[in-house]
Amino acid sequence: MSRSKPTTEPPGETAVTKPASRRVSKGRAAREQVDEIFSQWQAERPDIDTSPVHVYGLIGRIQMQCTGFIEEALEPFGLTRGTFDVLTALRRAGAPYRLSPKQIAQSLLLSGAGLTSRLNRLEAQNFLARLPEPDDRRTLRVQLTAAGEAVINEAIPRVFEVQRSRLLPLGSEGQQRLVRELTRFAEVIDTWPAAPKGAGSNSPK
Numbered sequence: 001m002s003r004s005k006p007t008t009e010p011p012g013e014t015a016v017t018k019p020a021s022r023r024v025s026k027g028r029a030a031r032e033q034v035d036e037i038f039s040q041w042q043a044e045r046p047d048i049d050t051s052p053v054h055v056y057g058l059i060g061r062i063q064m065q066c067t068g069f070i071e072e073a074l075e076p077f078g079l080t081r082g083t084f085d086v087l088t089a090l091r092r093a094g095a096p097y098r099l100s101p102k103q104i105a106q107s108l109l110l111s112g113a114g115l116t117s118r119l120n121r122l123e124a125q126n127f128l129a130r131l132p133e134p135d136d137r138r139t140l141r142v143q144l145t146a147a148g149e150a151v152i153n154e155a156i157p158r159v160f161e162v163q164r165s166r167l168l169p170l171g172s173e174g175q176q177r178l179v180r181e182l183t184r185f186a187e188v189i190d191t192w193p194a195a196p197k198g199a200g201s202n203s204p205k
Helices: 013-017 020-044 052-077 081-092 101-108 112-124 146-191
Strands: 128-132 140-144
Touching (some): 020 052, 052 081, 081 101, 081 128, 081 146, 112 128, 140 146
16 A cells, blocks of 8 residues: 655654743643642531642543554544544554454453444554454454555654653653653552442542
C-alpha cells in the first residue's frame, strides 16, 4: 500500500521548535486548573482532605492532552486512538497478525461491545478482516490485511516520535524517575483491596 507521508517536517520538529514559554504555560495552566478545583473543594468542604485532587486531577489532564496529540498524529492515516490500539495489538502479535476478538479485548481492557465498533470501522477501511476458524466456523479470528499492515507500520513510528518528543524535556533521569513513581503507584492501585459491593466511597469527586 502506498501512502503519502503524514507530514513533511522532520520527526519531532514541531515539539522542539515551539517556544519553551508556550510549553511551560500549558503545564502551568493545567496545574492552575487543578489548584482552582482544589481551592473550591477546600472552600466547600473544609472538613475533608481534598489533597488527592492534585494527583488525580493532573493525571486526568495529562491523559486528555496525550490523547489529543496522538489523535492529531493519527489523523493523516485515517485512524483514531481506539482503532490504532486494535491494529497495534494485532501487529504486536507477530505474523500472521491474527488474534481472536477475546484476545484483543483482553489486551486492550475493552468490553465486547466497545471492541465491535472498532472492528467494524477498521473492516470498512479494509485494514482488517474477520476470518472463520478452519475447524470451527462459528469462531472468528481477526487478521490484519495488507493495507492494515502497511498503515500501522507507517503510523507506529509517527506516534512513538510525538510521544518521545514530549518526554525529551524531562531528560533521561527524569523519565526513569517518572517510570519508577508511576510503577509504584500502579502497583498500589493494582493491589488495593476491592471495596465490598454496595459499599459507599469517600473518594473525592
